[in-house]
Amino acid sequence: MRVLYDVSRLLSRAERTAPTGVDRVCLAYAEWLDQRSDVVMIPVRGRKGRLVMVDQTWFRDFVRSLRARWDGRTVNGAARHEARLLAALTHDQRPAESVICPPPADHKPARDKPRVLRQFFRSRHAAPLPAADLYLNVGHTTLHEADALQALEQDGVDRVVMIHDLIPITHPEFCRPGDADKHRARVVHTLRHASSILVNSRHTADQLAAFAAREGLTPPPVHVAHLGIETAFAPGDAVRASRPYFIHVGTIEARKNLAQLLTLWRRLEEEMGERTPSLVLVGRYGWENEAVLDHLQRSPNLQGVVHQAENLSDGALVRLMRGARAVLAPSAVEGFDLPAVEACAMGAPLIASDIPPHRELTPQARLIDPLDGLGWLDAIRRATLDEASKPAAAFAPPRWDDHFAVVAGAVGLGGSSPLAAHGEGE
Template sequence: MHPTVLLDASRLLSRTERAAPTGIDRVCLAYAEWLIAHPYYRMVPVRARKGQLALVSNDWFRDRISEMRSRWNGLSEAQDRPQDTALLQALSATQRPQYSVRSPLPVSTETRKKRHVARQFFRARRTALPSAMAYINVGHTGLDEPELLNSLQEAGIPRLLMVHDLIPVTHPQYCRLGDDEKHARRMRHALSLGSHIIANSAYTASELGRFATANDLPSLPVDVAHLGLESHLGQAEPLETARPYFVHVGTIEGRKNLAFILSLWRTLAEQMGEQTPALVLIGRYGWENEAELALLHRCPELQGLVHQAEGMSDHTLTKIMLGAQAVLSPSSVEGFDLPAVEASALGVPLIASDIPPHRELVGHARLIDPLDGSGWMSAIQEYSARKPSAPQYTAPSWAEHFAIVEERILNPLATLHQQG
């Protein structure tokens, strides 16, 4: 009999209509696909509802996973989306365009609430959960309240949880008001009610250890397993342009240090004139980004130079990354930084901030202090004049990640489950 693993699909189910995923969304999708295809473990999808778990229709869930994969990778699309096409045209122009390609400014929180239509039914039903060997949650969902983990603990089901970062706790200035308290609750519940932790980097594991010590919480078993990359990464031809450009991939939010980069680009425009390279920001608007939005949408020196797009398929994203002089990753803080790893795997030069996760994962990159303006300016001008060759890089893989999860956590749990 195959051991049952409960996979918390709450985050994935809230993303069923998104055009493009976040980094954590990609992790959730990778786990779903791995467990669906696993020859031994039987995956049962569940979602959190008011502190309890509800079963999700297995067939319906598998269909949604297939749809999300097809939409997010973009390999099956006959043509680029309108905004993608506009961006590709702007980058391919022989002269600097008069206007930038940008997504509309985000609406207010209140307007978002009014427009949001909550999807109350995800083919989930309240019923007795099957006897399970383990519960897996890799999306941070439902951990801010204790009821969910408490009920699993009472049922004798081990709780395997992934921690992606502690940024809202360690750097609350970059997050929404109240997110620090909410995330601290998640971490307290994970450490006091979880059974095993997966950390996406040694840095994240170290920060979690500090949090546990500072809050007098138990130290759970923690395994560091670097995240893998999409299997179709690199299945695109580089975008060929007459003018050089650079790329940043990630949510447009304060911790990404983009206000610093945009201010630097304004100085570059003053110094280099028509020779100024373009900058492409690929990502959704996030939080605490007023300075970034003011520069992006209102600074005349950046018009036609700095572009922004969201909801881009992986195929188009890869094409744009491959054609760039370099990918920029100037973040003040990260837990893992998947785009930096992806750029390195693609052989694209990387200029990144000198922070612990970058030293751990992409130490070969041009690492510069995140506030060293002259250092960043010099590197960008140098790379703009001549695109350097990227060093050989061996990227972490999902196969390696899941081998750690299976060999160190699931297989021992399966043995105990069978003995019980």
């Protein structure tokens, strides 16, 4: 099978030293397609409403280098910040200041222009696309315009698209201005022109069905395939901190409910003083996060207690998650919430919001309504004071092999070949 794999999102992540959840999915698909003997992967990207080829040999090298960087097998510029964070968590006494990254307005990393130019010139702009059986898009890119999907449909190429969530449509107040219209266009074009749709949870499937009904559209076949967990997220070595700490993993944005979490941490600090547990927010600054930045930068009660880090390798991230008193996932809305599932996969205690994706994917976690501030405060307080080690609830993490078995069936491939194990660099 000749597969046009849309790599637009992966190419846009060329300079990142750590992935988001959607980035992980895009990379996993690239590796899965590349190692199948019954697939010819043809990487393509969107350009001015159409698809153009990306050099296949260059792209394979790019995927390998991206995996090495995200696993932590290549050194990145975050090592110094990572060392400061670990020193703050393992010190006997509360640090005078928090360890945080500069906010977005002050932090503009220099772009690697040669790398960007290589991406550009490795695309064959003028050459027509080769004959193909399938177009696969799992990154939401290229879909805001219908031209590429329509052209593929006219050429008789099957079109399989993954929808990760409908949050910009259902909860636009949590997203950047304009994202609602852009994402609505993506979903409408997918419903109209895709041969089949992949979704990451039953909740996302339900949201998609409700949206299609409101729009008067009949969706193509929809396949639910829970995302896989990479092998680095398993029980193992952990950070040994002198004082209890909690961790949240994910982009710092409004829907993550972090402003409320930091308000609760201020209350904890007022009650517990020097015995206050630390909180680590691992993730890039996103959007609609002014309240979080105000807490991090201006609250004296949170200085030396709440820390923030980004661009951590998987090796550093999993050690931090394993050593935490609990992983916190207080989101108001999610499509899948990969970090929450990863926490359960490694046996870390999880306190999560009582929302449909968490009930579907992490039912053994302690689930609390995201609006129940006092309930969250009590759970964090209890976890802080309870030093007894409790065995983690039994959890069978979703596997990429199972995910790709569903995908193989959806696109008409034979049995799914095993996905190569990751996490060697941990």
